[in-house]
Amino acid sequence: MDSILGWIQTHIEMIYIVILSIFLGIEVIGRVPSVLHTPLMSGANAIHGVVIIGAIIVMGKVEPGNYAALIIGFLAVVLGTLNVVGGFVVTDRMLEMFRKKK
Amino acid sequence: MGLSLLTVCYLIGSVTFIIGLKMLSHPETARRGNLLAAAGMTIAIFGTIFLYEEEGVRLGNYPWIFGGLILGTVIGLLAAKKVKMTAMPEMVSLFNGMGGACAALISVIEFGHLAHLINAGNLTDIHKGTLLTIFLGLIIGAVSFAGSMIAWGKLNGRIRDFAFKGQQVFNLFLLAAILTGAGYLLMTLNGSNYALFYVLAAASLVYGVLFVLPIGGADMPVVISLLNSFTGVAAACGGFLYDNQVMLTGGILVGAAGTLLTILMCKAMNRSLTNVLIGSFGGSTSGTAVKGDAGGVYKEISIADAAVCMAYAHKVIIVPGYGLAVAQAQHVCHELEKMLEDKGVEVTYAIHPVAGRMPGHMNVLLAEADVSYDKLQEMEQANDQFRNTDVVLILGANDVVNPAAKTDPASPIYGMPILEVEQAKTVIVNKRSMKPGYAGIENALFFQPKTSMLFGDAKAALQQLVSEIKSL
Structure with missing residues (x-):
């Protein structure tokens, strides 16, 4: 029990962020017209690519001799970058088409 | 600084x-x-x-x-x-899987960093909190990765639907086993059992595969959207791990938005999320096609007649569906639209919210073919106009124009909002055959006197229509 309360205590700011972000996420998306659902899904997909930051931190902290961790970390960085770059570019391509009129 | x-x-x-x-x-x-x-x-x-x-x-x-x-x-x-525009959904799925895998790999490395503490038996309560986020990141990330890969394979046709008897029960059992395993490991972690962590990782991958396998290909957008929000949550776990606010906000935003988007998609199909996930709708019901009492005679129309019919109309509404996307006929469709406009016909498109492979997908496809944004009408708008429309051309759409959704309470799609095309003067339906659509039910619309069938691949049929109208 104490450990749970302690954990909440040390992470209280993070927990606030989580709760507010949940409402914010729902609020922001709630008004999207169905026309934009696919680009939106793709854009959201690119945004959760922010996990790349975790991969970079993990990679940067590995001791240079630890090859197993280096390789796994490298893979994580590559996959995370794919998610970010691919996600944003695909979304941009979709939205570019919406802009062309006439 | x-x-x-x-x-x-x-x-x-x-x-x-x-x-x-x-x-x-x-x-x-x-x-x-x-x-x-x-x-x-x-x-x-x-x-x-x-x-x-x-x-x-x-x-x-x-x-x-x-x-x-x-x-x-x-x-x-x-x-x-x-990537081709028609292949967009599977691309999103693929990238989503990459993000999930990234989150899972981070967990694997972070767990490795804690291994020496575990071996020495020096875990404190703070470490337990860290371990909890590591476990969550691993499980959610792995499920999202494996699931996305299956969804990707299904959308591009490499993986078929697969279900075995009692699969749902087995899935629930597996999920429960993973969660209990994680809880148990968290409580008792020591030098002798920490290898179980990797078993947990493997089990999560298996669960991801089994979770998506029985769900029909047409439901993949919902699944991808759901897995998208999973990956968001997995990224947020990383935020807790590193006290990193941007990972947390980004992850949770996507988690919340993705969940809402998933629900919106289900709503547009008039089904609950549970029904999509547990029901394996696509697999089970399409086999036992419900015979409507609508069966009877339908009439065919020739390309030439269809061309005349449209060229001399005042107002034509095109209803594009999945069939148009599959045939990649969006460019020819736009050509037809221009051709008709040159003849003074007013042409618009009526887009059902779930037309194509995911909500909004049809708009992307038509935009790719340079169809002007203001020609696309949403369902409510279009439903007001069908009554003043001479010809409705349905291209590979079926369930979204099935009047049974309004009239037959016994129909599985009863209550789903549809495009009320039967209000128009003439309806021309282009389909490859009389086979029922995704929901596996007959469509009474096809047997109505004002409806004519134009059989054939959407692209081929449209090309013929275009050349026919050109020669008029």
């Missing part, structure tokens, strides 16, 4: 994500919104690389980091630039 600057970078990142998502909700600002979020992401990434420090120690292994970034960027750019 460095660290406080990094905090500002993260703040900028978080704010751009929020504003970006908001701007994505309007057609005029959507593109800038996406670019804004991308810019914020870039700032956050480079801030992390150059400014991050832990207990005064900067990050190392720059060659590895930049190598990974460059390799990922090149592959990502190529894949995203080359």
Whole structure:
């Protein structure tokens, strides 16, 4: 029990962020017209690519001799970058088409 | 200095994500919104690389980091630039899987870092909290990765639907086993049982596969959207792990938005999420096609008659569906539209919310073919106009125009909002055959006296129509 309360205590700011972000996420998306659902899904997909930051931190902290961790970390960085770059570019391509009129 | 600057970078990142998502909700600002979020992401990434420090120690292994970034960027750019518009959903699924795998791999490494503490039996309560986020990141990330790969395979036709008896029960059992296993491991972790962590990882992958396998291909958009929000949550776990606000905001925003989007998609199909996930609708009901009492005679129309019919109409509404997407006929469709407009016919498109492979997908496809944005009408708008319409041309759509959704309470699609095309004077339906659509039910519309069938592949039929109208 104490450990749970302690954990909440040390992470209280993070927990606030989580709760507010949940409402914010729902609020922001709630008004999207169905026309934009696919680009939106793709854009959201690119945004959760922010996990790349975790991969970079993990990679940067590995001791240079630890090859197993280096390789796994490298893979994580590559996959995370794919998610970010691919996600944003695909979304941009979709939205570019919406802009062309006439 | 460095660290406080990094905090500002993260703040900028978080704010751009929020504003970006908001701007994505309007057609005029959507593109800038996406670019804004991308810019914020870039700032956050480079801030992390150059400014991050832990207990005064900067990050190392720059060659590895930049190598990974460059390799990922090149592959990502190529894949995203080359993909066809019709293949967009599976591309999103693929990228989503990459993010999930990334989150899971982070957990694997972080767990490795704790291994020596575990071996020495020196775990404190703080470590338990860290372990909890590591476990969550691993499980959610792995499920999302495996599930996305299956969804990707299903959408491009490489993987068939597969279900065995009692699969749902087995899945629930497996999920329960994973969660209990994780809980047990968290409580008792020591030098002798920490290898179980990897068993947990493997079990999560298996669960991801079994979770998506029985769900029909047409339901994949819902599944991808759901897995998208899973990956968001997995990324947020990383936020807890590193006390990193930008990962947390980004992850949770996507988690919440993705969940809502999933529900919206289900709503448009008039089904509950549970029904999509547990019901394995696509697999079970399409086999036992419900015989409506509508059966009877339908009449066919020749290309020439259809061409005349449309060329001399005042107003034509085109209803594009899945069949148009599959036949990749969006360009020819636009050609037909221009041809008819030259003849003075008013042409618009009626888009059902779930037309195509995911909500909004049809709009993307038509936009690719340069169809003007203001020609696309949403369902409510279109339903007001069918009554004054001479000809409705249905291209590979079926369930979204089935009147049974309004009239037959016994129908599985009863209650789903549909395009009320039967109000128009004439309806021409282009389909490859009389086979029922995705919901596996007959469509009474096809047997109505004002309806004529134009059989054939959408692209071929449209090409013939175009050349026919040209010669009129």
